[in-house]
Amino acid sequence: MTEHTKVDHSSDNLDDTMPSTPGPTVLEKSKPRNAKMAANKVECNACPVLCQITEGRTGACDRWGNVDGVLTRIDPVVIMRRPVGPPAPSALEAASPEQQADVGSVALAEDPETDLFVSGVGSGTTYPDYKPAPFIVSSKANGVDMVTVVTEGIFSYCSFKVKIDTDRYLGPEQSNIRHKGEIVGHVTTAEYGSQMLSLGGVHHLTGGSKKEGRVTCDMMMALGNKQAVELSIDGGAQLVVQAGKAPIVDGVEEKRMRVGCGSAAIGIFAKQWFGHADEVVVVDDHITGVLTEHQAGRCLDIPPSGIKMKGRKSTPGRYFQVANPGNGWGGTDISDPLSIIEGFDPEVAKPGLRLLITSTTGEHAEYFELDDALQPQRKPMPEPLQKTVDRIGENCEPSLASVLFLGGAGGSLRAGVTENPIWLTNSIKKALVNVTCGGAPAYIWAGGGITVMVDVMRMPDNSFGYVPTPAIVAPIEFSMKLEDYERLGGHIGDVQSISEVLAKANHRIINWVDPASPWPIAGKPVLG
Numbered sequence: 134m135t136e137h138t139k140v141d142h143s144s145d146n147l148d149d150t151m152p153s154t155p156g157p158t159v160l161e162k163s164k165p166r167n168a169k170m171a172a173n174k175v176e177c178n179a180c181p182v183l184c185q186i187t188e189g190r191t192g193a194c195d196r197w198g199n200v201d202g203v204l205t206r207i208d209p210v211v212i213m214r215r216p217v218g219p220p221a222p223s224a225l226e227a228a229s230p231e232q233q234a235d236v237g238s239v240a241l242a243e244d245p246e247t248d249l250f251v252s253g254v255g256s257g258t259t260y261p262d263y264k265p266a267p268f269i270v271s272s273k274a275n276g277v278d279m280v281t282v283v284t285e286g287i288f289s290y291c292s293f294k295v296k297i298d299t300d301r302y303l304g305p306e307q308s309n310i311r312h313k314g315e316i317v318g319h320v321t322t323a324e325y326g327s328q329m330l331s332l333g334g335v336h337h338l339t340g341g342s343k344k345e346g347r348v349t350c351d352m353m354m355a356l357g358n359k360q361a362v363e364l365s366i367d368g369g370a371q372l373v374v375q376a377g378k379a380p381i382v383d384g385v386e387e388k389r390m391r392v393g394c395g396s397a398a399i400g401i402f403a404k405q406w407f408g409h410a411d412e413v414v415v416v417d418d419h420i421t422g423v424l425t426e427h428q429a430g431r432c433l434d435i436p437p438s439g440i441k442m443k444g445r446k447s448t449p450g451r452y453f454q455v456a457n458p459g460n461g462w463g464g465t466d467i468s469d470p471l472s473i474i475e476g477f478d479p480e481v482a483k484p485g486l487r488l489l490i491t492s493t494t495g496e497h498a499e500y501f502e503l504d505d506a507l508q509p510q511r512k513p514m515p516e517p518l519q520k521t522v523d524r525i526g527e528n529c530e531p532s533l534a535s536v537l538f539l540g541g542a543g544g545s546l547r548a549g550v551t552e553n554p555i556w557l558t559n560s561i562k563k564a565l566v567n568v569t570c571g572g573a574p575a576y577i578w579a580g581g582g583i584t585v586m587v588d589v590m591r592m593p594d595n596s597f598g599y600v601p602t603p604a605i606v607a608p609i610e611f612s613m614k615l616e617d618y619e620r621l622g623g624h625i626g627d628v629q630s631i632s633e634v635l636a637k638a639n640h641r642i643i644n645w646v647d648p649a650s651p652w653p654i655a656g657k658p659v660l661g
């Protein structure tokens with residue numbers, strides 16, 4: 134992304150193998166505000182920047198260009214094809230990006246009206262939004278006339294919520310997160326086996342320096358487009374985060390997401406340890422579990438071991454703060470598991486007591502036996518206990534970085550759908566309108582506005598763009614019955630059939646990205 138407005142870009146993005154189909158009519162008709170604009174320029178009014186673009190060049194966002202004097206959306210609009218039969222197992226495995234190969238040469242589904250979906254990716258925007266959305270497309274579902282309003286929303290109010298599956302300590306809650314030295318977000322809550330990050334947002338896009346806004350916008354677009362992004366947390370770790378890939382923490386690729394907290398691990402595996410160990414400690418930065426004190430151990434009548442733990446006892450067999458957070462055992466800073474044990478009560482403990490200490494992922498585990506002085510001595514791990522440690526590992530899921538886009542679509546964007554925006558908002562709340570982003574199902578937050586949240590892995594690759602205001606451009610589609618669209622004051626005169634879109638618009642057809650996502654028009658699973 135480059136910092137400037139109202140100047141055009143190079144023509145590098147103009148793909149002369151792509152038919153230059155004019156963009157939406159409303160844009161072609163736009164009249165320049167600047168009467169002195171050179172004759173070989175066109176003014177783009179798809180966003181507030183209003184670039185004046187010289188012939189053969191693109192505007193500041195590289196999305197619109199001047200092709201032979203016509204304002205043209207450079208990328209083709211992405212149309213998605215519903216699978217007509219059960220996908221082959223190989224297709225299921227290749228949910229993205231391989232599955233998104235251009236299938237323009239593949240035979241289309243029998244009926245484009247029911248089996249093709251015009252997504253917002255590459256659809257273009259109209260600014261200001263009182264103009265109809267770029268595509269308002271009719272279709273059919275189960276014999277019912279449907280309509281989908283398709284646009285690329287310009288989101289100033291948006292962010293990415295990132296879930297990092299890791300036990301490792303990433304940094305203090307509320308710490309700033311930086312990208313290329315600029316603050317672009319913060320560490321938020323730790324969840325079950327994962328650390329959450331909040332990245333982007335209007336505060337960083339518009340409330341700081343120009344550089345902060347640009348860097349934030351760059352980072353957000355890359356993250357949404359499933360690219361790897363380097364982040365550093367103040368007082369914490371260096372991260373490489375990519376949607377759908379294992380996070381890299383301080384240069385080490387994370388492998389396992391823990392089976393549960395220390396207490397949960399005790400509950401899950403107590404029976405399997407029974408008879409093979411006299412005490413088991415599961416080290417966890419949040420809740421360390423101790424078998425003999427835990428309810429699971431009591432239920433099995435395992436006698437007390439006399440162990441004395443460091444940290445703060447919460448409830449029986451559950452300890453907080455046994456060590457500091459870090460990249461050692463169970464998300465603590467320890468490398469020696471004995472460092473969290475104060476000792477053994479000589480009134481209770483007996484020489485020869487068998488002690489297993491493991492982390493919540495089984496990546497770290499050691500076995501000890503008490504000597505005559507009640508000091509734990511390291512011993513080779515007995516096979517039955519090694520099996521339980523291996524099973525902890527087996528029960529861990531692969532660590533992933535999950536990236537969810539969160540955007541506010543309750544503003545002027547609604548006017549591109551209807552003349553009375555509150556009707557759209559209310560219809561969405563009543564589930565009369567299905568909201569998708571690049572075909573992916575969007576979760577709509579309760580309360581006011583249309584605040585959508587969507588998993589970027591369910592969207593086509595490269596769904597996100599930007600404008601240099603700065604703001605993020607993201608696809609959004611509103612699907613509903615045609616009769617409901619009429620009722621909510623929709624731009625009925627601008628409805629076009631899918632066949633018209635195929636005939637007129639520069640388009641690209643791809644396979645449906647996520648077989649588990651419901652077909653947006655029918656509201657049913659894609660293969661239903």
Ligand code: SF4
Pocket residue numbers: 177178179180181182183184191192193194195196197198600601
């Ligand atoms: S930044 Fe892009 S969308 Fe905005 S006016 Fe310029 S070319 Fe058009």
